[in-house]
Amino acid sequence: xxxxxxxxxxxxxxxxxxxxxxxxxxxxxxxxxxxxxxxxxxxxxxxxxxxxxxxxxxxxxxxxxxxxxxxxx
Amino acid sequence: xxxxxxxxxxxxxxxxxxxxxxxxxxxxxxxxxxxxxxxxxxxxxxxxxxxxxxxxxxxxxxxxxxxxxxxxxxxxxxxxxxxxxxxxxxxxxxxxxxxxxxxxxxxxxxxxxxxxxxxxxxxxxxxxxxxxxxxxxxxxxxxxxxxxxxxxxxxxxxxxxxxxxxxxxxxxxxxxxxxxxxxxxxxxxxxxxxxxxxxxxxxxxxxxxxxxxxxxxxxxxxxxx
Numbered sequence: 001x002x003x004x005x006x007x008x009x010x011x012x013x014x015x016x017x018x019x020x021x022x023x024x025x026x027x028x029x030x031x032x033x034x035x036x037x038x039x040x041x042x043x044x045x046x047x048x049x050x051x052x053x054x055x056x057x058x059x060x061x062x063x064x065x066x067x068x069x070x071x072x073x
Numbered sequence: 074x075x076x077x078x079x080x081x082x083x084x085x086x087x088x089x090x091x092x093x094x095x096x097x098x099x100x101x102x103x104x105x106x107x108x109x110x111x112x113x114x115x116x117x118x119x120x121x122x123x124x125x126x127x128x129x130x131x132x133x134x135x136x137x138x139x140x141x142x143x144x145x146x147x148x149x150x151x152x153x154x155x156x157x158x159x160x161x162x163x164x165x166x167x168x169x170x171x172x173x174x175x176x177x178x179x180x181x182x183x184x185x186x187x188x189x190x191x192x193x194x195x196x197x198x199x200x201x202x203x204x205x206x207x208x209x210x211x212x213x214x215x216x217x218x219x220x221x222x223x224x225x226x227x228x229x230x231x232x233x234x235x236x237x238x239x240x241x242x243x244x245x246x247x248x249x250x251x252x253x254x255x256x257x258x259x260x261x262x263x264x265x266x267x268x269x270x271x272x273x274x275x276x277x278x279x280x281x282x283x284x285x286x287x288x289x290x291x292x293x294x295x296x297x298x
Contacts, residue, residue, distance in 0.1 A: 011183055018189065025196065032203065035230050039211045042232060043224060044135035045148075046123030051210065058203055065192045072185040 015073040022066040029062040124210075126150050127279040136215065136224065138234060147216040147287060151209055151277040152259035159205035166198045214275045216288060221264055223273050237268035240295050245288045247281035264288065 036055040040048040128134070128148040139145075170191045173179055179187045208226070215222040222236040242264055249260030260281040264273040278284060 011186075014186075018193075022193065025193075028200075031230065032200070032207075035207065035226070038230060038232060039207065039226060042137045042234070043211065043213060044133075045210075045213070046133050047210070051207070054203060054206075058199055061196055061199060065189070065196050068192060069189045073189060 011073075015069075018069055018073065019066070022062070022069055026059075026062050026066055029059040033059060124153075126152050134215075136222070138222070138236070139217075140219070143217045143219050145215055145217050146291070147214075147284060149214040149216075149275060149278045149284065150212060152257055152279050154253060154257050154259070155277045156205070156209055159202065163198055163202045163205075166201070167195075170194055214273075214278065216284070216291070218291070221266075221273055221288070223270075223275070235270040235273065237264070237266040237270060237273065239288075239291050241266045241268040242288065242292055243267055245285045245292075247285045249281055262288075 033055045036051055040052060123133075126149060129146070131145055131148045134145055134148050174187075179190060182190070211224070211226040213224050215224075218239075220236045220238050221242065222234065225233045225235075227233065244265040245262065246265075247260055247262045249255060249258070254260050254277075257279075259277055259279045262275040262278060262281045262284050264275070265271065266273065275281075275284065
């Protein structure tokens, strides 16, 4: 599996691409957190703490996947 | 005044009490409160659960533009059964990596790539489920004693709050077409107004007939005043 293009391993290119995509996904998760804050500041419906927690769990999962990709690939 | 228990007050006391009532007029007598009939039966949809779709006179609900004298009569969001689509899609998507593995689709990748692709897949599913849930949770409708309010959150960080005074409402219609809607008693309520926002669409809300009736009652009561 040492496919080389101009002396660069194709898997290294794919690894960098995956890391860039996951990094962008982390930004997206932060936007989701911002969205949840916007919802909870607009509406007080009695379920604010659980959805805020869901947002942070989602962010933690994204961080975990990014770190896993960084270490394993 | 009523007395309970085995010890009875002396008769002189009741005599004095009747004299007092005759001599002293009442300083303040409150006007009889208009009572709104409570729902005869409360289904799980109508419960005071914070994830409920239809709540009558919710006490613990607040929103950004709520005024001090404003009382929420009905709080609504889409019927929970409307979530079934994204829940089923999520469950199906969870099994995609298992199916892919059984067909050996990712087996040609180097070690580690398969794990990361699977994790990324589950991350995408989690986002899809979270966004779908937030879309259902945050698009809500209020009917208060003063206004009808529609709160919508579009895409990620765009929100729209529309409201119209009760006296600006011109027409209320509702529909409940389809098997699922008839079975679970939900449908759309359309409110035509003379306000800046000319139409309010309360989509897939439980008890549309009851909602329309309550709005019509509020309009009638407003006209009588």
